[in-house]
Amino acid sequence: MSFRIHLLLALCTIVGAGGISLDAQQGNCFISRLHTVSFDDNIIRELELPGLVEVSTFEIILPGQDINGVRGLAIQPSTGHLFTLCFLASNPNNTPFLMEIDLLNASALIVGPAVLDFVDLAFDLDGTLYGVTSTDTATNLAQFCELSLITGGPSPICDFPGGDGGESIGFKESDQRLYHAAGTSDVRFERENPTGTSACSTINIDISGTPLADGRVDAICDWPSEDLFLWKKEGSGSNFFTVSSTGGVESLGSLDHPANGLAVVVIATPCPPSDLFLRGDANGDLGVNIADAVFLLNSLFVPGSPEVPCSDGGDVNDDGGLNIADAVYLLNALFVPGSSPIPDPNPECGEDPTADGLDCATPPACP
Numbered sequence: 001m002s003f004r005i006h007l008l009l010a011l012c013t014i015v016g017a018g019g020i021s022l023d024a025q026q027g028n029c030f031i032s033r034l035h036t037v038s039f040d041d042n043i044i045r046e047l048e049l050p051g052l053v054e055v056s057t058f059e060i061i062l063p064g065q066d067i068n069g070v071r072g073l074a075i076q077p078s079t080g081h082l083f084t085l086c087f088l089a090s091n092p093n094n095t096p097f098l099m100e101i102d103l104l105n106a107s108a109l110i111v112g113p114a115v116l117d118f119v120d121l122a123f124d125l126d127g128t129l130y131g132v133t134s135t136d137t138a139t140n141l142a143q144f145c146e147l148s149l150i151t152g153g154p155s156p157i158c159d160f161p162g163g164d165g166g167e168s169i170g171f172k173e174s175d176q177r178l179y180h181a182a183g184t185s186d187v188r189f190e191r192e193n194p195t196g197t198s199a200c201s202t203i204n205i206d207i208s209g210t211p212l213a214d215g216r217v218d219a220i221c222d223w224p225s226e227d228l229f230l231w232k233k234e235g236s237g238s239n240f241f242t243v244s245s246t247g248g249v250e251s252l253g254s255l256d257h258p259a260n261g262l263a264v265v266v267i268a269t270p271c272p273p274s275d276l277f278l279r280g281d282a283n284g285d286l287g288v289n290i291a292d293a294v295f296l297l298n299s300l301f302v303p304g305s306p307e308v309p310c311s312d313g314g315d316v317n318d319d320g321g322l323n324i325a326d327a328v329y330l331l332n333a334l335f336v337p338g339s340s341p342i343p344d345p346n347p348e349c350g351e352d353p354t355a356d357g358l359d360c361a362t363p364p365a366c367p
């Protein structure tokens, strides 16, 4: 008994000399948000994935300019800015202008004329922007080009065999390859052949017999967290799908607007509350040691000290209260042979097996 008291007094002395800061490792979780544009309006819609519930809208406004339609969408990997193609009422040539949109600062600006009849855009992981044109009726080819982020103008790279409507491109994060979809009645989905002579040398992905095969493709884009492509098909009803790089297709439901440009934005967010904690880990660093006793005593007795981030973790004796008895219990368990072990969950993270009024305000980053 005297050993415990002396140890406790010694600790209180250490505690009084200065606190120990909380160094909890809080992990980030990531959510994917779909952004869309359509030719019918000048709205960028933000939708939850996979539920497709609309989260927000952003109206693209250019001072002194009327926008007559928007198509194609791509997200710049380094800045998160969206790039799209817009048609201006003031432009007598019916060709689109490349536009850069910063959603965070709610700004939109014209980069410059894209010159050719581009219908979709995609960034590769290095931040180079590419576009694909509609099929030229004279040549029956769709041009694949790099687009300048300075002027908006194109540098032709290669040509895809023409489709009978609908052209869309996307880069897959997992293999860093270009994917291409085209067609209305004869829809094809293909990916860049790594041993081909150009980006337009492709390997066919068999989607015959799937719902994607019999309707115009309006837009595709990579959904990186799922390693799938999202695919918007023409029409209402079931018009929104995932497709794998081997042609596996699943319906996600329907979009209520005629989206012709898609981009997935990945957002870092604090992880949702977890029921998992480690008993005895008063400072939330996922270890149980003397620093936890010091932290607990600080929080109880030294004004201005940080609070125990997860009260359940500090309730070492699992009696539903957070007090000096928990520090004593912890010190005994750590240093006095034959003392009672720390109750579950310990030494692994877990849920509290005994209900109590304590909460875990800031759960530790349990594996």
Ligand SMILES: [Ca+2]
Pocket: 280, 281, 282, 283, 284, 285, 286, 287, 288, 289, 291, 292
């Ligand atoms: Ca700890």
Ligand SMILES: [Ca+2]
Pocket: 314, 315, 316, 317, 318, 319, 320, 321, 322, 323, 325, 326
């Ligand atoms: Ca307790």
Ligand SMILES: [Ca+2]
Pocket: 318, 319, 320, 352, 353, 354, 355, 356
């Ligand atoms: Ca409990």
